[in-house]
Amino acid sequence: MHAPADAAPSFETLFGRPPRVHVRAPGRVNLIGEHTDYNGGFVLPMAIPQQTEVRLAPREDRKVRAFSANLGAKGNVDEYELGQEKRGRGWLDYVQGVTHVLRAEGLTVGGFDLWLRSDVPLGSGLSSSAALEVALLRGLREAFGLTLDDVRIALLGQKVECDFVGAPVGVMDQMASSLAHGSAALFLDTRTLQYERVPLPPGVEPIVINSGVTHSHSGGDYRVRRAECERAAAQLGVAQLRDLPDAELPRAMALPDPLGRRVRHVLTENARVLATVRALRSGDLAALGPLLYDSHASQRDDYEVSVPEIDLLVDLARAEPDVLGARLTGGGFGGSVVMLARAGKGAGAAARIVARYSEKSAHKGTILVPESPSER
């Protein structure tokens, strides 16, 4: 993944001076709690080792000059004037979205030269876009002395997606990128934004495998799911599905299909997040596996966000005795699978799963976690 980036020119070569600020933000993997964030529910993401790196230096004028090292030696420096942000320029939309949202919120920045590089694979369900937004906001906070705490950074990143890029996402990814670190999961109530760090018990380690099937959340399917939830909530007389007591599930199941199944996913998924947090805290490894597999089945059958390649990876995980459980992570329609394995057994199990996956599918699986030592 580093190959094209290595061939890219440095900040100094491009802009003729050193960067003033050098910061990073991680991608995330969600252990459990999928499609609950825009329903006011619970999520449990973790940071992954893959990150987006930002180097920048303020300019005297109101120009933003930006370069993505992921494009390698062939990349161009792209430019725009602050206040002239216009959608439709690919990766630059996330940069333009950040300066657009900062201005809309009354936060003043000047022009800047920007160099960025990411090893979070795009469209893999691991929040490459949130990592970019959070890294850039961190960089601008430092360079222009903005008064922003990490929660505000996350909320601004979410606004970039919703108000500029046009992807109506929840707040999980930006909160995870801004607040999660190390090997603890971030147990987040997306309604109150209260969070707690929940360490994985010593006997467990995560595996993350990218299926190689990419997705985009500004596309239709994510939007349709979100709209279905809002319609169901309105018909059931609650502000958000978070507010629907479990006892009301039979009433939800009487709604026209698929609304009932969508509600069932959200309600049972919220309960699974709470159960997973209890199991992690008490070190109850036996409880974890079924929670992950049930979450996957619910995403596949009730929420209908899985694809055959992801189901295949989850089935291959079942054949591994050291894998406790596995599920689709992120928005779905492609992307990655998260698994929990017995500590020390993750790398071997992941290698076998990816080898079988290559035999049985047209796509190449990539192991992101555990990271192989040669990758850093």
Ligand code: GLA
């Ligand atoms: C995407 C969105 C998140 C969340 C997940 C599904 O990653 O950005 O807000 O809705 O999908 O859990």
